[in-house]
Amino acid sequence: MSTAPAFAITPEPPYYAVIFSSLRTEGDNGYGNMAERMVALAAEQSGFLGIESARGVNGFGITVSYWASPESIAAWKADVEHCAAQEMGKRAWYEHYEIRVAKVERAYGEPAA
Amino acid sequence: MSTAPAFAITPEPPYYAVIFSSLRTEGDNGYGNMAERMVALAAEQSGFLGIESARGVNGFGITVSYWASPESIAAWKADVEHCAAQEMGKRAWYEHYEIRVAKVERAYGEPAA
Numbered sequence: 528m529s530t531a532p533a534f535a536i537t538p539e540p541p542y543y544a545v546i547f548s549s550l551r552t553e554g555d556n557g558y559g560n561m562a563e564r565m566v567a568l569a570a571e572q573s574g575f576l577g578i579e580s581a582r583g584v585n586g587f588g589i590t591v592s593y594w595a596s597p598e599s600i601a602a603w604k605a606d607v608e609h610c611a612a613q614e615m616g617k618r619a620w621y622e623h624y625e626i627r628v629a630k631v632e633r634a635y636g637e638p639a640a
Numbered sequence: 641m642s643t644a645p646a647f648a649i650t651p652e653p654p655y656y657a658v659i660f661s662s663l664r665t666e667g668d669n670g671y672g673n674m675a676e677r678m679v680a681l682a683a684e685q686s687g688f689l690g691i692e693s694a695r696g697v698n699g700f701g702i703t704v705s706y707w708a709s710p711e712s713i714a715a716w717k718a719d720v721e722h723c724a725a726q727e728m729g730k731r732a733w734y735e736h737y738e739i740r741v742a743k744v745e746r747a748y749g750e751p752a753a
Contacts, residue, residue: 533663534736544657550646550647579700582694587692587694623647623750623751626747627653627744629657631741631742636739
């Protein structure tokens with residue numbers, strides 16, 4: 528189990544969310560190492576606010592990354608190393624994925640922060 | 641494994657997403673049955689577009705439900721049976737949860753629909 532906290536600590540809205548839903552292929556094929564590297568690299572990007580991720584035993588997973596602006600999302604999408612990972616994702620790691628870019632308007636939780 | 645499709649089939653944006661991130665308590669405590677019932681009940685609501693869900697073995701999960709409008713989200717939040725489930729969630733099922741309501745502005749995937 529990772530020692531990273533599961534919940535992202537995000538500021539008051541508005542901010543942006545990238546909802547990445549995916550079904551993994553069988554086998555690792557270098558996925559684990561690259562996924563860790565991508566999280567570390569994302570966290571270095573300007574405008575990165577946090578990330579949350581869950582994957583069930585059926586191979587279906589959801590990762591939500593949070594960003595300060597559409598510009599910070601566009602810059603991350605265009606990052607050279609991230610582009611290589613995206614290409615490997617299409618070729619080898621994901622049977623299917625869907626990406627939705629959304630503007631977070633309201634947020635609340637329990638226990639309250 | 642559920643026979644329900646993992647990916648939500650959503651229309652062209654804009655629409656809304658409710659991102660529900662949660663850490664489960666130990667034990668079932670009636671959670672499994674209620675979770676199934678809530679998915680079925682949500683699917684009957686006006687404005688419901690779909691739902692995606694993943695939970696890892698560490699107990700952390702993300703469920704994203706998709707809705708046509710803020711009004712449809714508000715009506716679902718106020719549903720009597722759903723309110724009872726929300727109360728049980730706070731008391732028994734979740735150590736911690738965070739809810740973010742977001743407007744989906746763009747969406748794309750592979751293989752393309």
